[in-house]
Amino acid sequence: MSERRIDAVAKATGAAKYTADIVLEGMAFAAVKRSDFPSAIIKSIDTSAAEKIEGVLGVYTAKDLPGGANLYGRRVFDVPILAAERVRRVGDPIAAVVATSREIAEAAAELVEVTYEELQAVTTASQALLPDAPAIHDKPWEYEGAVVSAESGRNVQSVDSHGSREAAEAALSKAVNVIDQTYATPGDHQGYIEPQACVADYHKDGSLNVWCTNKSPYRLRDVLSTVFGLDPSRVEIMPTVLGGDFGGKGSPGDGPLCTALSILTGRPIKMALRYTDDLLATDGRHASEIRVRLGTDEEGHLVGGIVEALLDGGAYAGFKPVVTVNLHGIIDAAIAYRVPAFFVESKIVYTNNQPKGHMRAPGSPQAAFAFESALDELGRNSGLGPIKIREINLLADGDENPYGTTWLENRGREVLSLATSQPKDLNVPDGWLYGEGIAIYARSMAAVPKTSLRLRKGEDGRVVAEVPIPENGAGGQTVVREMIRNGLNIDSDKIEVRQVSTSLLPTDAGVGGSRVSLGVTVAVANAIKAWKEMPPEQDMVEITTEAGSDGPSGAYSAQLARVAVDPATGQLRVLEIISAVDVAEIVNPKAHQMQIDGGTVMGFGFGVMEDLLEDGGQPWALTMGEFKIPNVADVPKLTTALLKGGKGVGPNNIKAVGELTNCPTGAAIANAVADATGVRIRRLPIKAEAIYWGLKEGSAK
Amino acid sequence: MKINFSLNGKSMDLDVDPMSLALDVIRGLSLTGTKEGCGVGVCGACTILVDGKPVSSCICLAGTLSDKDVWTVEGLAEKMPDLIDSFVENEGMQCGICTPGQIVSAASLSSADISNPEEIKKYMAGNLCRCTGYQTILSAVEDHLAVN
Numbered sequence: 001m002s003e004r005r006i007d008a009v010a011k012a013t014g015a016a017k018y019t020a021d022i023v024l025e026g027m028a029f030a031a032v033k034r035s036d037f038p039s040a041i042i043k044s045i046d047t048s049a050a051e052k053i054e055g056v057l058g059v060y061t062a063k064d065l066p067g068g069a070n071l072y073g074r075r076v077f078d079v080p081i082l083a084a085e086r087v088r089r090v091g092d093p094i095a096a097v098v099a100t101s102r103e104i105a106e107a108a109a110e111l112v113e114v115t116y117e118e119l120q121a122v123t124t125a126s127q128a129l130l131p132d133a134p135a136i137h138d139k140p141w142e143y144e145g146a147v148v149s150a151e152s153g154r155n156v157q158s159v160d161s162h163g164s165r166e167a168a169e170a171a172l173s174k175a176v177n178v179i180d181q182t183y184a185t186p187g188d189h190q191g192y193i194e195p196q197a198c199v200a201d202y203h204k205d206g207s208l209n210v211w212c213t214n215k216s217p218y219r220l221r222d223v224l225s226t227v228f229g230l231d232p233s234r235v236e237i238m239p240t241v242l243g244g245d246f247g248g249k250g251s252p253g254d255g256p257l258c259t260a261l262s263i264l265t266g267r268p269i270k271m272a273l274r275y276t277d278d279l280l281a282t283d284g285r286h287a288s289e290i291r292v293r294l295g296t297d298e299e300g301h302l303v304g305g306i307v308e309a310l311l312d313g314g315a316y317a318g319f320k321p322v323v324t325v326n327l328h329g330i331i332d333a334a335i336a337y338r339v340p341a342f343f344v345e346s347k348i349v350y351t352n353n354q355p356k357g358h359m360r361a362p363g364s365p366q367a368a369f370a371f372e373s374a375l376d377e378l379g380r381n382s383g384l385g386p387i388k389i390r391e392i393n394l395l396a397d398g399d400e401n402p403y404g405t406t407w408l409e410n411r412g413r414e415v416l417s418l419a420t421s422q423p424k425d426l427n428v429p430d431g432w433l434y435g436e437g438i439a440i441y442a443r444s445m446a447a448v449p450k451t452s453l454r455l456r457k458g459e460d461g462r463v464v465a466e467v468p469i470p471e472n473g474a475g476g477q478t479v480v481r482e483m484i485r486n487g488l489n490i491d492s493d494k495i496e497v498r499q500v501s502t503s504l505l506p507t508d509a510g511v512g513g514s515r516v517s518l519g520v521t522v523a524v525a526n527a528i529k530a531w532k533e534m535p536p537e538q539d540m541v542e543i544t545t546e547a548g549s550d551g552p553s554g555a556y557s558a559q560l561a562r563v564a565v566d567p568a569t570g571q572l573r574v575l576e577i578i579s580a581v582d583v584a585e586i587v588n589p590k591a592h593q594m595q596i597d598g599g600t601v602m603g604f605g606f607g608v609m610e611d612l613l614e615d616g617g618q619p620w621a622l623t624m625g626e627f628k629i630p631n632v633a634d635v636p637k638l639t640t641a642l643l644k645g646g647k648g649v650g651p652n653n654i655k656a657v658g659e660l661t662n663c664p665t666g667a668a669i670a671n672a673v674a675d676a677t678g679v680r681i682r683r684l685p686i687k688a689e690a691i692y693w694g695l696k697e698g699s700a701k
Numbered sequence: 702m703k704i705n706f707s708l709n710g711k712s713m714d715l716d717v718d719p720m721s722l723a724l725d726v727i728r729g730l731s732l733t734g735t736k737e738g739c740g741v742g743v744c745g746a747c748t749i750l751v752d753g754k755p756v757s758s759c760i761c762l763a764g765t766l767s768d769k770d771v772w773t774v775e776g777l778a779e780k781m782p783d784l785i786d787s788f789v790e791n792e793g794m795q796c797g798i799c800t801p802g803q804i805v806s807a808a809s810l811s812s813a814d815i816s817n818p819e820e821i822k823k824y825m826a827g828n829l830c831r832c833t834g835y836q837t838i839l840s841a842v843e844d845h846l847a848v849n
Contacts, residue, residue, distance in 0.1 A: 008789040011797030012804060014734015016775035021733040191831045193738040193746050194798040243736070243798030245832050275739045473796030473832045590792050590837070597834025598795065624739035624829070632835040633826040 003392055005591070006478045006497055007241070016241045016269060019197040024213045024268040027199070028057055030254075030261050031105035031271065031352050033095040033112035034281065035087035038123065038352035038617025039134070040116035042085055042094065050097055054105040059112065059263060060096045065244075066263045072227045072317025073605055074219070076145040076157075076325055078137065079355070080211055081227075081256045087116070088136055088315035089352050090618050096257060102272065121352040121462040125289065125312040128155040128349040136350040138313065145324045146317075155350040157317040160326035161303045162403060163343035171304025175295025177382040183292065183370035185666070186681040187312065187598040187612035187619070188285035189278075190359050190603070191226035191629040194243020196251070196262035196282060197272035197288030200258035204266070207234040208259060209501075215242055215249045215472050216510025219321070221502045223252050225261055239499035246602070247358035276622045283319035283357030284612060286311040286348065290370035294339075300384045302393045304341040307333045307371065311363075312356065312614075313348040320348075330364025332370045334402045336412050336442040336556065337393045343401040352617045360599070361659035364441065365606050365666060369684060372439035372667035377680060386438055386671060390416055394440070402454040405444070407554045408647045411582045412440055418641045419580035424639070426575045432564040435676025439664035442556045445649060445656040449519040450547040451507035455484070455527050456540040458496060461502045462521040463488065465527075466500045468508035468519065474658060475591035480524055482487065482587060483652070487528035506544050518650045519545070521587070525651035550649040556582040557660040559600070561668035565676045570692030574604060574669055576637040584655045585647025596640050605630045605667025608685050704767040709776025717763045724758035727773060734774040734801045738829075745828035748802040749773050750785075755806045755827070760768065764786075774801035777808050784808055784845050793841035795832030803828045803838055812846045821846070 008238045047059035052643040062070055062084035070084065072076040083092045095112045122128045122136060136155055139146050147158050172178060180371035190266075199211040208230060214220045217237035225232040242249055261269040273281070291308040297303050309330045317325055330346035344522045346363070379389030394412035395401055420438060428434045454466040463484060477497045484495050509519065523545045530541040560578040565571065577600050586592045609628040613620035621627035648654045670681045679694030702719050705712065708730075717726055724747045727735050733757060738746030742757035749758045750772040778785050784807060787793070795798040806828050815821055821842050830838060 004789055005792050006793060007797065008794065009785075011794050011800045012774075012785045012788045013778040014732070014801045016731070016797050018798065020737065192796070192798070193744055193829060193831055194736070195738070196794070242796060244796045246831070272737070275741070275744075339769070440813070458797075471796075473794075475795070591795075592790070594795055594833050594837060597836050598832045601836070602831070608776040623741045624743040625741055629829060631826045631829055631833060632839065633822040635835055638834060638836065 001462035005475060005479050011373065014509065015701045016327060018194060018241045018243050019199065020209050024199060024201055024502065026268050028098050028100060028265060029097050029102040029105045029601055030096050030258060030269050031092040031109040032112065033109045035090055035092040035094055037087060037116055037118055038090050038121035040087050040605040041119065042083065042087060043115040043117055045095055046113040049096055049113065050108040053104060053108045053111065055100040056108045056202065057098045057100065060261065060264060062093065064264065065260050067229060068138045069227045071143065072223055073254060074250065074252065074318040074321040076143050078140065078143040080317035081260055081315045084570065089354055093257065094263055098269060102222040122155065123352060123617045125287065125310045125349050125351060128351050134221045136308045139592060140350065144415055157313040157348040157350055159345065159347045160324045160331055161345040162331050165306065165343045167341040168304045168306045169341035172293055172295040172306065175303050176296040176298050177378060179374050179381065180293045181374055181377060181682060183290050183373055185288045185366045185369055186611045186684065187287040187353065187356065187614045188359060188606060188611060188626060190246035190248035190284060192246060192248060192332060195273040195275050195278040196253045198254045198258040198269045199268060199351040200255065201268035201416065201553045202259060202262035204582040205331070205403040206231065209236050209238055210255055210259065211238045211240050212253055212255045213242060213249050214253060214255065215245050215470055217456070217468065217470065217502050218508050219510055220252055220255055222550040224255055227256055228259060228263065234588050236385025237502040239501060240470060242470050242472040245359045247362065248282055248284070248320060250358055275624060279622050279627055280354070280619060283355050285359035286313060286356040287614065288366035290366060292370050292374035293609055294378050296378065296382060300382060300389055300392045302337060305334060305339045307344040309346045309367070311346065311348040312351050312353055314351055314353045314355035316355035319355050321358065327363025329361055330367045331673050332364070332443065333367040335444065336395060336440050338395055338399055339402045353614045354612065354619055359600060360662050361443070364443065364663040365603065368663040372664060373670055376437070376671040376674065387416065387420060390438065390440060407552050411643060411646060412442060412556045414643050415556045415558040415580040415582050416440060418643055419560040419578050422578045422639055424562070426562060428564045432566050433676040434564050435672045437668045437675055438558060438560045439667035439671060440556065440558050441660060441664040443553050443656065443659060444552065444554045448522050448548045448550050450545060451508045451519045451543040452506045452542065453523050453527055454505065454528065454540055454542045454694065455531050462494045462496060463490065465495065465497045466502060468500070468504060468505045470499055474595065475588060478591065478598055479587050480520055483521060483524040488531065504699025509547065518654065518656065521650050521652045521654065551650050553647065557664060559661065559664045559668040561672040563672040563676055563699065564671060565691055567675060567695060570688040570695060572608065572673060572686060572688060572691060574608065574636040576639060576642065576701065577604060577665065577668065578639040579661045580641045580643060581657065581660055582643050582646050582655060585653045586589040587621060587652055587654060592657055596661050597638050599659065599661035600638055600665060601630050601635055603662040604636065606684060607666040607669040611685055702764055704764055706766045706768060707770045709772055719764055721763045722759060723761040726763040727758060732773050732775050736798055736801060738798070745802040745806060746799050748805040748828065750805055750809055751785065753809060755809045774804055777804060777830055781808055786846040788841040791837050791839040791841035791844060799828060799830045807842045807845060810846060815846055816844050823826045
């Protein structure tokens with residue numbers, strides 16, 4: 001049995017300290033004047049009115065930044081701390097005000113006068129690729145970390161692909177049944193409840209302390225030391241509790257700006273975003289247009305497939321951390337299936353929309369919506385039906401996936417069977433149409449991230465575990481305690497788990513990619529072993545684990561959505577979502593179940609309500625009133641069926657779970673709507689209007 | 702302006718800017734359990750109890766607290782330890798940023814308001830959570846109200 005969360009009491013009593021709760025002596029507050037236009041040349045900036053406000057300590061623009069530093073990023077350094085000559089999106093920071101209070105700083109920022117010369121904006125991904133489209137960055141290939149060249153074409157952030165297009169085309173040309181459709185999803189936001197915040201405290205001796213809503217402290221340290229030419233050993237990222245993450249808090253956030261302002265003013269600087277600024281100026285999920293072509297033989301076996309994704313990367317590429325500057329979830333679109341000739345291409349382009357980054361399984365919710373909808377359409381059109389076409393084509397044990405990898409096991413058919421065999425106990429409103437839809441998702445989970453930790457003897461026989469990871473809510477620190485409890489056979493109340501600053505441990509890869517438990521468990525297992533072999537005079541062990549692989553392995557999920565549609569209005573009610581999940585051992589059953597439920601609710605939000613409403617270069621969903629995420633009354637009945645007994649990885653024999661259930665939900669609901677009404681929705685979120693017009697016209701818009 | 706009100710059972714005399722928000726005044730007293738989320742009265746992270754009713758302190762002027770009985774999560778932790786225990790035991794949280802607001806809203810509910818667990822959802826719909834999927838929060842409130 002699992003014990004309760006390590007952080008529960010502090011969080012339930014209001015004692016847990018988040019970044020916005022940090023107060024330092026002499027601290028000043030920052031706010032920024034943001035761009036009003038999606039694309040414009042800055043003609044002049046007049047800060048005089050702002051400077052006259054009582055309590056304003058200084059107003060700074062790009063020319064004031066220390067050492068001429070300006071560009072930063074997670075891999076591509078193309079994001080300006082303050083826009084210099086040009087703005088590339090609504091919300092680009094232009095001038096920063098430092099004042100004695102947050103309110104004064106915000107009021108003064110509004111008094112900064114900017115004159116612009118408006119430029120034609122690129123407001124959709126497809127527009128960015130037109131031959132006469134304006135160039136959003138003059139020479140994007142010159143940015144540090146860029147993966148494009150002058151030959152890549154205008155406005156391209158990155159292109160990633162897998163397979164042979166020619167072979168896939170040839171296979172499709174011989175297919176008996178084919179589907180060729182395009183699916184679209186909107187810009188989305190991680191929807192964490194804690195807006196991004198930062199406190200930076202630079203000292204004259206060249207040292208810097210930073211508290212930031214950031215889940216990758218070691219990467220943040222490296223970014224800040226690179227941007228400002230600081231000695232990394234003098235840059236210390238301090239422990240904080242994260243108020244939700246879902247990928248968004250991998251961003252350096254306002255760490256670079258607050259650091260610059262602290263260097264300039266000699267004071268600790270705090271900047272806490274209002275939620276509107278968070279919706280306007282952070283890095284959510286890429287809007288997508290994904291064309292899927294699949295073909296089968298007479299018996300329904302897939303013979304070929306082509307997935308072509310065009311993603312709106314927004315004004316900057318700098319929020320994507322991986323080497324490809326792309327989204328592996330798109331490339332992995334067919335990972336659950338046997339597709340003999342498969343080609344996938346993912347192209348991400350610059351536009352004048354908000355820059356996009358990582359959000360819970362980057363690329364996968366979009367790809368799963370497209371691929372699982374297309375497969376469903378093909379199944380229905382060819383007469384096989386949506387379940388049979390999946391049964392026939394899901395990988396079996398020993399099968400190689402389209403990427404040339406053979407996992408330890410493939411349990412797609414088992415989760416499919418489990419999801420479709422759950423009892424039904426629902427009330428369908430009178431006169432409403434009822435339908436069910438299925439979707440599958442699988443992800444690789446072999447990567448073991450590098451990390452480090454220390455076990456130390458405390459007082460009264462206590463063991464103190466010092467870890468580099470912030471607690472983002474997923475329960476990583478609780479997992480550490482449980483492993484130590486079991487490994488050293490001591491009571492939980494004798495174990496203290498403490499996040500320490502970046503100066504006190506060598507390294508960590510950051511929270512993310514459903515791999516915290518895996519990376520941490522490898523390190524903890526090593527530490528427990530070393531602790532047991534430790535000579536009595538020694539009082540601590542320190543473990544560093546390198547990035548590696550413990551695979552190849554993967555995990556599957558299948559979701560069945562049960563929906564009802566009012567034929568008079570098109571109103572959709574999702575009655576139940578069944579999640580069948582492929583698991584091995586479960587370290588903490590309650591935390592595991594919350595990943596399943598929380599993921600499903602996020603997938604449900606993606607399916608039916610979330611949308612940044614980016615239109616004409618302006619995001620219109622600028623409060624949580626317009627940017628809807630599910631509340632408790634919105635949530636359908638959630639049913640979980642665990643497929644136990646899987647072959648896991650790592651010392652605890654586990655499978656990743658954090659991103660298994662938010663990916664298939666959009667397709668499961670769309671497929672259920674098609675089942676109920678015959679209307680095929682190919683654009684998320686699913687709106688009553690689209691179903692209504694689909695029913696009226698016999699096809700969805 | 703000068704205001705007097707009861708905060709977590711203690712009488713408070715404060716001189717506040719007429720435009721200041723209850724959220725900022727309370728957090729300024731080092732009671733940082735009350736969180737700023739959406740800032741527009743939607744997410745519920747800033748919920749406080751005012752004369753027994755849940756109020757979004759981010760859209761409530763501090764002056765309106767005058768003569769009221771105000772409670773935050775810190776005070777409720779002392780006054781209603783069983784409610785805190787219910788959230789802890791049910792693990793009705795992950796990242797924890799919405800948790801104080803969830804607890805304050807739950808504190809305003811009594812079993813008399815609720816005839817079945819479904820109704821709890823209506824009362825708690827003003828407190829958003831992005832992590833848990835809500836099931837453990839519902840269990841915590843149900844246990845507290847003993848309506849299972």
